[in-house]
Amino acid sequence: MHIDLNPKLDFRDVLIRPKRSVLSSRFEANIKRSLRFRHSSRAWTGFPLIASNMDTIGTLEMAKAFKPFGALVALHKFHHPDRLAEYLAGDEDANVFVTVGTGSADWERLAAVKAKVKVPMLNIDVANGYTEAFVRAVARLRDENPDAIIMAGTVVTAEMTEALVLAGADIVRVGIGSGSVCTTRDLTGVGYPQLSAVIECADAAHGLKGHVCSDGGCVVPGDLAKAYGGGADFVMLGGMLAGHDECGGELRYAEQNGHKTPTSMVFYGMSSETAMNKYHGGVADYRAAEGKTVEVPYRGEVHATVEKIAGGLRSAMTYIGAENLKEIPKRTTFILVNAQRNTVFD
Numbered sequence: 001m002h003i004d005l006n007p008k009l010d011f012r013d014v015l016i017r018p019k020r021s022v023l024s025s026r027f028e029a030n031i032k033r034s035l036r037f038r039h040s041s042r043a044w045t046g047f048p049l050i051a052s053n054m055d056t057i058g059t060l061e062m063a064k065a066f067k068p069f070g071a072l073v074a075l076h077k078f079h080h081p082d083r084l085a086e087y088l089a090g091d092e093d094a095n096v097f098v099t100v101g102t103g104s105a106d107w108e109r110l111a112a113v114k115a116k117v118k119v120p121m122l123n124i125d126v127a128n129g130y131t132e133a134f135v136r137a138v139a140r141l142r143d144e145n146p147d148a149i150i151m152a153g154t155v156v157t158a159e160m161t162e163a164l165v166l167a168g169a170d171i172v173r174v175g176i177g178s179g180s181v182c183t184t185r186d187l188t189g190v191g192y193p194q195l196s197a198v199i200e201c202a203d204a205a206h207g208l209k210g211h212v213c214s215d216g217g218c219v220v221p222g223d224l225a226k227a228y229g230g231g232a233d234f235v236m237l238g239g240m241l242a243g244h245d246e247c248g249g250e251l252r253y254a255e256q257n258g259h260k261t262p263t264s265m266v267f268y269g270m271s272s273e274t275a276m277n278k279y280h281g282g283v284a285d286y287r288a289a290e291g292k293t294v295e296v297p298y299r300g301e302v303h304a305t306v307e308k309i310a311g312g313l314r315s316a317m318t319y320i321g322a323e324n325l326k327e328i329p330k331r332t333t334f335i336l337v338n339a340q341r342n343t344v345f346d
């Protein structure tokens, strides 16, 4: 048994110290980044925000709404291959990752899409990125898709980040147990505070010319600035994007004078009982659900939410004097705090 006595931090444990800056307005802050990758020769430029491949978040409707922002969507695994092919057809700059797990059905679906169109970005997604079988699957995916931008995860430690980069991942997804509808930490006692996971994994990946995506745990727009400040190249969101028209989750209505207005939407983890009943015919005997089902307020179109996130980020950049995203970690000093804000009106 071993105890690591170094403090490990979540977004809520820190704030970013303001720094003198030459930026006079937040419109001078550039939130687009141009990246080259370790394995793929494809270059990418855009706003490095990724909608999670949860079935109510990683939708084609979300992809269409994200396109004007230059942001990305990791499409969920349950799209019909023809619909994926249709979205990807003729668009070399399609802003989507096609997602697979390690199961053969997913790989067959990918083969069906690849028979029709080029798939430039792939996301290989498992709950636990620590198995030998997963590393082998990443290597095989790289072998079969030498020029695709491949994202793989999730992990939370440097040595496993390195293993995935060396196996063929361009982007490593970082985060275990930090998700809004995740119950892994309660159920298993396993996890890692998200900010420290990002800092440690980004350092490991960058040393190998790899990149990382901070996945899970963002609650407010300021958390994205903290994730980029910790070295994340991309940030993935689930819960912060829930409840919008593009999610396609089940709506709940209130009835007033014969009029039905949407008030909330169902949102659930991909390992929740809801998801397992929907896609796997129930929860298998040998496992327990590691996700929960919640109702979130209905929020209309996602456009305003992305605007707010982008606006928060630009504003953060003017407070610390970062003209572009790449400069954020260089301009970031985290300070440990015991409260985030004034709570008088909570």
Ligand code: 5GP
Binding pocket: 052, 053, 054, 127, 154, 175, 177, 178, 179, 180, 181, 182, 183, 184, 215, 216, 217, 218, 236, 237, 238, 239, 240, 268, 269, 270, 271, 272, 290, 291, 292
């Ligand atoms: P959020 O942005 O909602 O905090 O986190 C989203 C992330 O939570 C997803 O991208 C995924 O990695 C993770 N996640 C989604 N569903 C589940 C689940 O059912 N169980 C666990 N352990 N994690 C989940």
